[in-house]
Amino acid sequence: MRIDILTLFTDMCNAVLCESIIGRAREAGKVQICTRDIRDYTADKHRRVDDKPYGGGMGMVMQAEPIYACYNALCEELGTKPHLIYMTPQGKTLTQERVKELAKLDNIAILCGHYEGIDERVIEELQPEEISIGDYVLTGGELPALILADSVSRMLPGVLSDDSCFEEESHYNSLLEYPQYTHPAEWNGRTVPDVLLSGHHANVEKWRREQSLLRTKERRPDLLKNADLTENDKSFLSSLEPK
Numbered sequence: 711m712r713i714d715i716l717t718l719f720t721d722m723c724n725a726v727l728c729e730s731i732i733g734r735a736r737e738a739g740k741v742q743i744c745t746r747d748i749r750d751y752t753a754d755k756h757r758r759v760d761d762k763p764y765g766g767g768m769g770m771v772m773q774a775e776p777i778y779a780c781y782n783a784l785c786e787e788l789g790t791k792p793h794l795i796y797m798t799p800q801g802k803t804l805t806q807e808r809v810k811e812l813a814k815l816d817n818i819a820i821l822c823g824h825y826e827g828i829d830e831r832v833i834e835e836l837q838p839e840e841i842s843i844g845d846y847v848l849t850g851g852e853l854p855a856l857i858l859a860d861s862v863s864r865m866l867p868g869v870l871s872d873d874s875c876f877e878e879e880s881h882y883n884s885l886l887e888y889p890q891y892t893h894p895a896e897w898n899g900r901t902v903p904d905v906l907l908s909g910h911h912a913n914v915e916k917w918r919r920e921q922s923l924l925r926t927k928e929r930r931p932d933l934l935k936n937a938d939l940t941e942n943d944k945s946f947l948s949s950l951e952p953k
Contacts, residue, residue, distance in 0.1 A: 711815065711866055712742040714792060715855050716780050717822040718759065720745040726856050735869040743859055748772075751779035760825050769826035777821065777832045784819060792817035794838040795858065797851035798827070801840030804858065806884075807936075808841075812858075813865035820858055822851030884937035886930055888921035920946055 715723050723745045727733065735741050749757045752775070759777075760770040785791050793815050802808075812818060821828075821838060833840075843854045863869055891902045905917045923946055926933050934947070 711813070711862075712744070712788075712792075712817050713859050713862065714784055714817075714819045715743070715745045715822065715852075715859065716748055716777070716784070716819060717745060717852055717855065718748055718824055719822075719850070719852050720747050722852050723856060727859065731869065732860055732863050735863060735866070738868070740868045741863045741866050743863070746780055746784060748776050748780045751783065752776040763826060767826070771826050772824060772828040774829035774832035774835070777828060778835065781819065781821070781836060788817060790817065792819040794819045794821060794836055796821045796823065796828075796833065796838040796840050797843070797854035797858065798823060798840050799842050799845070799847055801842040803842050803844065804861070806861075809858075809861045810865060813862050818862065820851075820855040822855050824850040884926075884933045885922045886926045886933070888918040888925065919943070923947055924950065 717723055727736065727743050727745075732741070732743070736743055749759055752759050752773075760772050763769070763771045781794065793812070795812075795818060797820060841854075841858065843857055848854065891906060895902045895907065903917070905913050908914070923943055926937070927947060927950060937943075939947075
């Protein structure tokens with residue numbers, strides 16, 4: 711898969727994308743992530759890509775033409791139109807299900823807005839998918855773009871050491887992850903649950919599943935409606951209801 715990030719701050723994106731698991735995956739060729747500076751596509755000699763909003767108001771608005779030219783140059787380079795995503799608080803909230811769907815695509819381009827947003831006409835022209843990472847506002851789209859790139863990349867074959875690394879995580883199957891523990895077995899008077907020290911794999915898996923169900927019911931009960939529940943799962947959840 712190739713992911714292109716269209717941004718005013720390529721250094722900011724590259725600094726994050728070169729680190730940790732994603733950095734190693736890029737080096738190993740498991741995923742290709744490129745950044746493209748929108749300023750390179752402005753005709754302004756001062757490399758300006760923004761202007762005052764029509765109708766007045768605070769701040770500046772990113773102009774349509776540099777964004778449009780940047781995206782078209784990417785399409786020409788790739789020989790195809792990548793799936794374009796615009797990171798915006800007005801978009802649909804990102805979910806793990808959407809991440810899994812995006813991970814099946816060959817090419818994704820992520821557009822990062824800045825200032826007070828971007829000229830509506832380029833949105834109308836390019837018709838990007840609009841995605842939000844939550845109901846709050848940031849100074850720009852770079853951090854949301856990095857979150858999207860990270861979440862999609864780690865779903866690709868070979869990026870993580872084993873598929874089970876993400877298949878048991880929170881939200882992958884519409885359930886929150888079970889509690890995790892490591893050495894020492896006792897810390898500050900708190901001990902690791904006995905079942906995890908037993909070496910009995912079936913009991914460990916049963917405990918983990920039940921803890922996952924319990925945690926989801928307590929913290930995010932809304933997720934249970936989309937979870938793939940077995941009869942044992944349903945029975946366990948029923949046992950948690952007040953008598």
